[in-house]
Amino acid sequence: MNILKKLTLKYLKQNKKRTIVTIIGIILSGAMISAVATLAVSFQQFMLKVEIANSGNWEAMYENVEQDKVKYLEDNVKFSEVMKMLQIGMAQNPYSDEHFLYIKAYDEKALENMALTVERGRLPQNNKEICISASFFDGNDNEPKIGDTITLSMGNRISSDGYELISAPEEEGETFNVTGQKTYTICGIISRPDFEKSSDPFNGGVTLLDSSDISENSKWDVAVNVKRVHSIYEDSEEIAENLGLYPDTNAEENVYPITYNTSVLLYKGVNGTNGFNEMLYSVCGILILIIMVGSIMVIYNSFAISVQERKKQFGMLSSVGATKKQIQKSVLYEGFVLGCIGIPIGILAGIGGIGITIRIVGELLKSIINQGNWTLELVISWPTIVIAIILMALTIYFSVRLPAKRASKITPIEAIRQTDDIKEVNRKKIQTPKWIRKVFGIEGELALKNLKRSRKRYRTTVISLIISIVLYVSVSGFVGYLFTGFNSMYVNPEYDYIIPYSLYSDADTVEKEQIQNFEQEIKQTERIEKISYLYKYITTATIPKEKIDPRLQEEFSNDANFFSPPKMKTVLIKYLLIS
Amino acid sequence: MEILRVEDLCKTYGKGETEVKALNHVSFSVEKGEFVAIIGASGSGKSTLLHILGGVDRPNSGKVYIDGTDIYSLNNDELAIFRRRQIGLIYQFYNLIPILNVEENISLPVLLDGKEVDAGRLNEIVDTLGLRDRVKHLPNQLSGGQQQRVSIGRSLMNTPAIILADEPTGNLDSKNSKEILELLKFSNKKYNQTIIMITHDQELALEADRILTIDDGCIVKNEKIR
Numbered sequence A: 001m002n003i004l005k006k007l008t009l010k011y012l013k014q015n016k017k018r019t020i021v022t023i024i025g026i027i028l029s030g031a032m033i034s035a036v037a038t039l040a041v042s043f044q045q046f047m048l049k050v051e052i053a054n055s056g057n058w059e060a061m062y063e064n065v066e067q068d069k070v071k072y073l074e075d076n077v078k079f080s081e082v083m084k085m086l087q088i089g090m091a092q093n094p095y096s097d098e099h100f101l102y103i104k105a106y107d108e109k110a111l112e113n114m115a116l117t118v119e120r121g122r123l124p125q126n127n128k129e130i131c132i133s134a135s136f137f138d139g140n141d142n143e144p145k146i147g148d149t150i151t152l153s154m155g156n157r158i159s160s161d162g163y164e165l166i167s168a169p170e171e172e173g174e175t176f177n178v179t180g181q182k183t184y185t186i187c188g189i190i191s192r193p194d195f196e197k198s199s200d201p202f203n204g205g206v207t208l209l210d211s212s213d214i215s216e217n218s219k220w221d222v223a224v225n226v227k228r229v230h231s232i233y234e235d236s237e238e239i240a241e242n243l244g245l246y247p248d249t250n251a252e253e254n255v256y257p258i259t260y261n262t263s264v265l266l267y268k269g270v271n272g273t274n275g276f277n278e279m280l281y282s283v284c285g286i287l288i289l290i291i292m293v294g295s296i297m298v299i300y301n302s303f304a305i306s307v308q309e310r311k312k313q314f315g316m317l318s319s320v321g322a323t324k325k326q327i328q329k330s331v332l333y334e335g336f337v338l339g340c341i342g343i344p345i346g347i348l349a350g351i352g353g354i355g356i357t358i359r360i361v362g363e364l365l366k367s368i369i370n371q372g373n374w375t376l377e378l379v380i381s382w383p384t385i386v387i388a389i390i391l392m393a394l395t396i397y398f399s400v401r402l403p404a405k406r407a408s409k410i411t412p413i414e415a416i417r418q419t420d421d422i423k424e425v426n427r428k429k430i431q432t433p434k435w436i437r438k439v440f441g442i443e444g445e446l447a448l449k450n451l452k453r454s455r456k457r458y459r460t461t462v463i464s465l466i467i468s469i470v471l472y473v474s475v476s477g478f479v480g481y482l483f484t485g486f487n488s489m490y491v492n493p494e495y496d497y498i499i500p501y502s503l504y505s506d507a508d509t510v511e512k513e514q515i516q517n518f519e520q521e522i523k524q525t526e527r528i529e530k531i532s533y534l535y536k537y538i539t540t541a542t543i544p545k546e547k548i549d550p551r552l553q554e555e556f557s558n559d560a561n562f563f564s565p566p567k568m569k570t571v572l573i574k575y576l577l578i579s
Numbered sequence B: 001m002e003i004l005r006v007e008d009l010c011k012t013y014g015k016g017e018t019e020v021k022a023l024n025h026v027s028f029s030v031e032k033g034e035f036v037a038i039i040g041a042s043g044s045g046k047s048t049l050l051h052i053l054g055g056v057d058r059p060n061s062g063k064v065y066i067d068g069t070d071i072y073s074l075n076n077d078e079l080a081i082f083r084r085r086q087i088g089l090i091y092q093f094y095n096l097i098p099i100l101n102v103e104e105n106i107s108l109p110v111l112l113d114g115k116e117v118d119a120g121r122l123n124e125i126v127d128t129l130g131l132r133d134r135v136k137h138l139p140n141q142l143s144g145g146q147q148q149r150v151s152i153g154r155s156l157m158n159t160p161a162i163i164l165a166d167e168p169t170g171n172l173d174s175k176n177s178k179e180i181l182e183l184l185k186f187s188n189k190k191y192n193q194t195i196i197m198i199t200h201d202q203e204l205a206l207e208a209d210r211i212l213t214i215d216d217g218c219i220v221k222n223e224k225i226r
Ligand SMILES: Nc1ncnc2c1ncn2[C@@H]1O[C@H](COP(=O)(O)OP(=O)(O)O)[C@@H](O)[C@H]1O
Pocket: B013, B014, B020, B021, B022, B040, B041, B042, B043, B044, B045, B046, B047, B048, B049
C-alpha cells in the first residue's frame, strides 16, 4: 500500500473520536438522502399499485385480433405477460328490450389482471358461469340473483342499412339477428368492466375462457405487459404493423387499434409525467439538495479540523518531498475511507428507518383509507441505492476538496517552525472581560480564551450544529407533509357538514342579511367546533360575436341568448364547512 | 566537482518599517564531498539560507544550482520531487512523522517516490546509526539523540546530492551532540556525502572542512580548515 494511504489509515485509527464523529456525520447524511429517496419511491410504487388496482395490471391492449394472429402475440418476446379475452358476442337482455349484454371470455390471467372488481359473489370458474356488470341490474323489475341461470339469445345488432352495430347507440329500425343460445349461471356481480363505457348500449358480462369456445372466426382482445416499458409506444406500433393490424382508415391520423393503459404508464414514468410524479420528484430533488448542501458544510468542517490537526504532518511530508498532488490525494483518500464505512451504514440506516416509519404509518393509513387492501410498503430499489451512493460520494467529495487543497498548500516552513501556533495569536483578539473570571473562575476565562482563539473552528461547529437541526426538521417536516398530502388525497378533508349558499350580487340586500343572520346563528350553535368559509366566484361576461372563433360562431349562431345575456352577473357561492 | 553554487541570493521578510533583510546578496559554492559548517549569531539568516538551499522556501532574487540544476526554475511539484531525491534535510526538532516507526520514517523519501525500499541500504543505515534494536519503535519511544539519528537516516536514504542540517545538535546534550557529529562525519567520509551544517557551536564547526560565517544576512568569512 502507498505510504500516504497507510499514513492516513494510521491517523484515522489514532484519532478514533474524530473519525467516529465524521463517520456519524456521513451516516446521518446518507440516511437522510436514502430515506427521502426510498420514501419517494415507496410512495410512487404505492400510487402505481393503487392505479393498477383501479385500471388493471396491463399496459397495452390489441383489439379485434383475429384468431390466426393471436399466436404471434402470445409468443412475442417483447411481452412479459399476455392476457387474452375472447369476444363471445352480443346477447339480448332477457329482462328488458332496451339494453344488451356483451360477453367476453377471459383467460385466467385476464381475470386476475384486468381490474375486475367483484361486488358480490365471485369470478367465473368455468365457461358456464358469468359475472355481470352491476348496472345491468338497475331497473330490471324481476332482477336475477346470484345463482340464477339465464338463457341468452346471442346474435348481432344490425342497423337498418345492414351494418353490424356494437358500441353505437341504439338506432331507429335496428334489428337483432339471433344466431344461437347460451346458458350461464350468474356467479357474481362486478363493477363495470373495462370494455363497457357508460355510454355503451350494453352491459358487460365476463366468463372464463374455454378452448371449446374458440373457432376459426374468433376475435380477441389481447392485453399485454411489456418488458421494456419505455419504448412501449414504438414497439407496439411495430408489432401491430407486423401483425397486419392496420390503422383505422376512418381516423384522421394513423391510429392502430391499440389501447394503452395511460394512467398506469404515467406512473411508470412513460411519456411525460402526471402531476404526482413531477411533484414528488421535484420536492425530493430540492430536499436532497438541501440535505447535500447542509451535509457538505458539516462534513467539510470535520475534514477542515482534521487537516488543521495534521498541518505539521503535511508540512513535514512536504519537506521530505511529498508533492501537492500526493498530499491532496491523501486527504481525499481519508474521505474515501470514511465514505466506504459511512455510506453503506447510512443508506442501510435510512432504508431501515423509513421501513419502520412506513410500517407504523402504513398500518394507520390502512385503517383510514377505503381504497381496498393496499398498504404503503417499503420499496427498496437498486437504482435508488445507486443514486444515493453517487450523491453521497459527491457530497463527500465536495466536503473534502477544499481541505485537501488547503493541506497541499501547507509549506514545509510551517511545519519546521514549532512555535507557529502561538505566534498566530493576536493578543487583542483573545482579551476577555473581567467579569468572566469573577463569575466562572480562571477555568471559565481560559475556556473562553480558547474559544476566541479558535474562533473559526468554534463558529463552524456552531453552524454545522444549526444546519443539522434545520435539516432534521425539514426532513421530518417533508415526511409529515407527504403523509398529510396523501391523507387529503384519499381521505375527505376534515369536515362533517357542507352548506352551499348562493348569493347574487344583484340580489337585494335582504338576502345578504339573511345569510349573515344564518351565519350568526350557526356560530352560536353549540357543539360546533370550527367553521371554515370557502368562497367561489362565478362571473359571466358579454363577449362580442366577432371575438369568437369562427368555428364556434357557426355552432352558436342560432342561440341568440348566448351572445346577449340580459345582465352581467356575479355569483358568489359560499360554502360553510362545519366540524 | 562543484555540487552546489549559490548566486547573489536575497531574501527579505515583511514590508516597510518591519522589513528584515534576512539574506543580502549571498554567493558561494561547495565541492562534492565537502563538509561545510555555517556559523553566525542568532537571527543572522542561517536558517533562511538553509531553507532556500533546500528548496522549501523561495528567494526574492538569486539562483541556487544543485548538481547543475537551477532548482528555482522548477515548478512546485518538480521541486518537491527534486527535494525528495537530491536533498536530505535535518532539523533541530527532528521532524519525524510521529505515527510511523523508525524503519518507515527512514524509508519515507523512497516510499514517497513509490519505489521499493532497498533492504540492503536500509539495513546498512540502521546498523551505522545503531538503531538495529529500535526499528519498530515510534519516535516518541526514542531519546532525542536517537530521533536525530533517525532523521539522519532519512536524509541519507535516497543518497542525495547534498545534506542540509539546521542545528542538528541544538537540542541535544554534549555527549549526544558528539555522536551525531561523528555520524555526519562518518557518512561524509564513507559515502563521499556533501554536507552543509548550521551550528552556533564554534567547537563543532571546527570539525568541518570549511567554515562560512554569516552576519546580518551577509557571508563575512569563508575559511578553509582542511
Ligand atoms: N517568516 C518570517 N517572517 C518574518 N521575519 C522572519 C521570518 N523568518 C525569519 N525572519 C527573520 O529573518 C532573520 C533571519 O532569521 P533566521 O534565518 O531564522 O536566523 P538564524 O537561523 O540565523 O537564527 C531574523 O531577523 C528573523 O527574525
